[in-house]
Amino acid sequence: MASVSSDEWRAVCDKFTNAQHLSDVESRSDPENNPFLSKYKAREVLREIHCSLKSFEAGDGEEEVGGESPESGVQRSSEPPVERPSEDVFVRGVSGDSPAGLRAARLGAVEYYLGVNHVDTEELSAGQEHLMNCMKLLERCRVSPENVSLFIHVRNQLGILWAGRDETETAQGFLETAEFIYQRYMKEDGTPPTDITEYFTTEEKLLTHQERTKRFEFAYTHTMYYLAQVYKNLGETERAATYCHSTLQRQLQLNQFNPMEWALNAATLSQYYITKGQYMEGRHCLSAASVIAGLAGDVPSEEAAKESETESERREKLRQQRADIARCWIKYCLNLLQDAKKLLEDNIGELNPDRQEELKRERRNDEEEEEKRRKSALLFGSEDTFDSIASQEEKVRCLYPLDFSEAKAVFLVGQNYVIQAKEYFLMDGYVTDHIEILQDHSSLYRNLIFFEEEAEARCKMHKRRIDLLEPICNDLNSQYYLLIRRQLMFELAETYNEMTDLKLSRTNRQGDTQSLDNHTMKKINHLCSSSVKYFQMFLDSLCSPEGKFPERLEEDVLRPALAAKFRLARLHTLMICPVPSVQLDNLNMSLENYKFVVDYCAAHPEAVAAVETELELSTEMAGLLPLKINRLKARMAVNN
Known part of the structure; x- marks a missing residue:
C-alpha cells in the first residue's frame, strides 16, 4: 500500500472529502428535475477511489482483496441473507491494524459508501450488492478498534434495507449482530475506535478520542433505534418500548437530537x-x-x-x-x-x-413503592x-x-x-x-362524574358534554362523516339517558310521579324524548337508502344497535303522560323494541354473547308488558 504521506494518498483523501461534500451538502441544492445529481457525482468519485485502492494493491504486489469492482455485473441473489450474532467475528481473520486488515477495511468502507449512495438514489439491489461486498471483505478480519465501527455501520444499513422490504426477521438478524458486536467490543476493549471516515484522512486530520467515541456511540444509538422499529413490527411491543426508551435517553446524553x-x-x-x-x-x-x-x-x-x-x-x-x-x-x-x-x-x-x-x-405503601x-x-x-x-x-x-x-x-x-x-x-x-x-373532553367529564356524589352536579356536567357534542353532531354532513356522526349520536343518546335516570332518582321511586311538579315532569319527558331521538337517529343511520333496517347487523354495530333498541324500550316506559292513549302507544313501542332484541338473538344466536344482560331483561319484559298493556286497555274501555 502506498505511503499515507504520499501525494497519491493525499489525492485519494481529497477525493473522499469531495465525495462526502457532494453527498451531504451539495445534494441539498439539487434541482427538482434531477434530485440525485450530486449523489451521482459522489458515486463516480467513490468509484475512482476504489480503482485507486486496487491499483495501490497491484503496485505493492499484494493479493487482491475484495473481489469484483464496483462496476461489475455480479449476479444478485433474490434470497435474503441470514445473519445471526456469532463469536466468529471476534476470532477469525487478520487483525484490523495489520496491512491486510487495513486494506480490507478501506475497500470495505468504499463498498459501504457506494451501497449507501445507491440506496439513497433508490437503487436498492445495487445498494445491497455493495453492502454485501463490504460484509465479504470484513469476513477476512476480526473485530478490532480499527474496524468495529464499519462492522456496525454496514449491518445498520442492511437492517434498514431489509426492513424497507418488509423482511423484518432478516433485518433483525443484521441489527442484533450489530448490537452484539458493540456490547462485546465495549466489554473486551472499549477504546475509542477508528471512525469510518478516518480510513481516508491524513494523519493531521484524525479525530480526537472524544469525537471518535461520540460517533461510535451515535452509530450504536442508531442500531437501538432500528431494533425498536423491528421489534414493534414483530409484535414484541415491550421489547420495542425498552429499546425506544434507551434510544431517547442516549440521544439526550450524546446531545444529538432534534x-x-x-x-x-x-x-x-x-x-x-x-x-x-x-x-x-x-x-x-x-x-x-x-x-x-x-x-x-x-x-x-x-x-x-x-x-x-x-x-x-x-x-x-x-x-x-x-x-x-x-x-x-x-x-x-x-x-x-x-x-x-x-x-x-x-x-x-x-x-x-x-x-x-x-x-x-393502601395508598401510603403505593406512594413509597412508586x-x-x-x-x-x-x-x-x-x-x-x-x-x-x-x-x-x-x-x-x-x-x-x-x-x-x-x-x-x-x-x-x-x-x-x-x-x-x-x-x-x-x-x-x-x-x-x-x-x-x-369526544375526549366529553369522556373526561364522564369519568369525573363517576366520582361526584351529588345528582344535580352530575347533571350539570352531563349538560356540558351535550353542549360540546350536540352542535357538531347536527352540523356534520352524514355523507362524508357517517361513522363519526353515529358515534356522536350514540353518545348523546346515552348522555340524555343518564340525565333522565338522575332526574328520576330524585323521587322516592322511578314510578312515583304523583309528587312531581309540572316543570319536573316536562324536564324528564324532554330528556327522555331527546335520548329517544338520538337513539333512533343512530338506528336510522344503519338503514339502507330505501329505509330498510338490515336483517343482519355487522359486527361493529351489533352491540350498539341492540343496546339502542333495549334503551328505546326502557325510555318509552319512563315517559310521563296522563293521557291513557299516549301511555298505550308508549307501552306498545316499548314492547316492540324489547321483542326486536329477543327475536334478533333467536334468529342470530351468535349475537347473544354481545347483549346477555339486555337479552335477559328484554325476555322478561316481553312477557310482562302484554299484561300491563291489556290492563290499560281494560281501564280505557271502562272509562269510555
Missing part, C-alpha cells in the same frame, strides 16, 4: 406505557417531551409568519407538534381516570365506598433539564385518583391540554381531529 422530533417520539412512547397502566413512566415521557419541546424555541408570531415563508412553515410545524403532544397528555389524563374508575366501581358501575377506603389505606420505582427507572434528562422535567411531573399525579378532589385535579390538567390542542386542530380544516378532541 428537540421536536425527540419530544414527539417520547410522547408517542408514553402512549405505550399508558396502555400498560405504567403511569409513572408515561408521565415521565410526557413531562420530558414538554420540556424538550421547549428547546425548539417559541412559535413564530402570525406577523413573522406572514413576512417569511420559512417562518410560516416553522410556525405551522411547531404548532402542530405541540398540539400533538397536548393530545398525548389528554390521553394520559383520560386513561388514568378510566382505570381508576374500573378499580372503584361496583357490579352496577357505581362507586364502591368499601373499595375506596381499602385503596386509600418512589422506589422512580429511583430505579431509566430517567431522561441531563443536569440542564432534569429539574425541569421533575417540576413538570409534579403538575399531575401518576397514582390513581380515589375521590372527587383527586379526580378533578387530573380532569383540570386534561382539560387544559384540550384547550391547547383545539387552538391548532380547528373545526375548519381538521374536522376529524377536532371532533376526537371534543
